Amino acid sequence: MSRTAQPWPPVPAEPVIAHPQAPAPGEKLPMHYAECFGCGDELDGGLHMRSTVGEGQTVRAQFTVTDAHQGAPGLAHGGLLACAFDEALGSIVGNLLRRPAVTGRLETDFRRPVPVGSTLFIIARLDGMAGRKIYVSADGHLDAEDGPIAVQARSLFVLVDFDHFTTHGHPQSMEKIMEARRRKPDRDWDINP
Numbered sequence: 001m002s003r004t005a006q007p008w009p010p011v012p013a014e015p016v017i018a019h020p021q022a023p024a025p026g027e028k029l030p031m032h033y034a035e036c037f038g039c040g041d042e043l044d045g046g047l048h049m050r051s052t053v054g055e056g057q058t059v060r061a062q063f064t065v066t067d068a069h070q071g072a073p074g075l076a077h078g079g080l081l082a083c084a085f086d087e088a089l090g091s092i093v094g095n096l097l098r099r100p101a102v103t104g105r106l107e108t109d110f111r112r113p114v115p116v117g118s119t120l121f122i123i124a125r126l127d128g129m130a131g132r133k134i135y136v137s138a139d140g141h142l143d144a145e146d147g148p149i150a151v152q153a154r155s156l157f158v159l160v161d162f163d164h165f166t167t168h169g170h171p172q173s174m175e176k177i178m179e180a181r182r183r184k185p186d187r188d189w190d191i192n193p
């Protein structure tokens, strides 16, 4: 397989227009679900990722690799690194568009080993949209925002209705999220706008 860059987005795409009430640059993003493996605080072995909105339709997320995240001894498991990118990319779509979406496709390039104890500084960006398809990408820098790039990812998210989660997931878990959001109405989602 060639490492030559393929065109991205892979189809003609429009710029993404952020929601008028999207969080502003500098704003810290809350976890979206306490039991989320990526950002939730109720799972001991989860990634416990935290993110902040950056300038120019970006989100900055950090993932610190622990012993719970190993593949080879002392090194992060590639699947967990992909998970960290899924979280960061889902976070930029969900928070800047404020519409529900799911990952349709996620591709990763692992360029350097990521040791236990290191922190990946992930910068995710919105690259374009075509109908329900949202194209996003991210770079993961090792141990500093300007550190060497260890992992890169490109992803397609597909906008869905809230029914997606109640039909295919656990309606009671969805209710837990909605209840938390009712307590913070400024963070309410546009449902089928």
Ligand SMILES: CCCCCCCC/C=C\CCCCCCCC(=O)SCCNC(=O)CCNC(=O)[C@H](O)C(C)(C)COP(=O)(O)OP(=O)(O)OC[C@H]1O[C@@H](n2cnc3c(N)ncnc32)[C@H](O)[C@@H]1OP(=O)(O)O
Pocket (backbone or CB within 6 Å): 032, 038, 086, 087, 088, 089, 090, 091, 092, 093, 094, 095, 100, 101, 102, 103, 104, 105, 131, 132, 133, 156, 158, 160, 165, 177
């Ligand atoms: C999440 C909680 C929400 C609560 C809100 C709180 C705030 C949250 C804020 C932020 C946090 C978010 C953080 C989360 C991060 C993690 C996200 C995940 O890991 S999501 C789980 C993994 N993903 C799945 O489980 C999807 C499973 N797949 C599906 O359900 C369907 O395949 C789906 C919805 C993706 C598409 O199905 P269709 O029937 O609706 O639509 P069709 O027509 O098939 O696709 C639409 C378009 O997309 C293209 N497409 C779909 N999949 C593609 C693929 N793999 N490659 C290329 N194109 C694809 C198709 O070709 C089509 O394109 P054409 O419109 O015809 O041009």
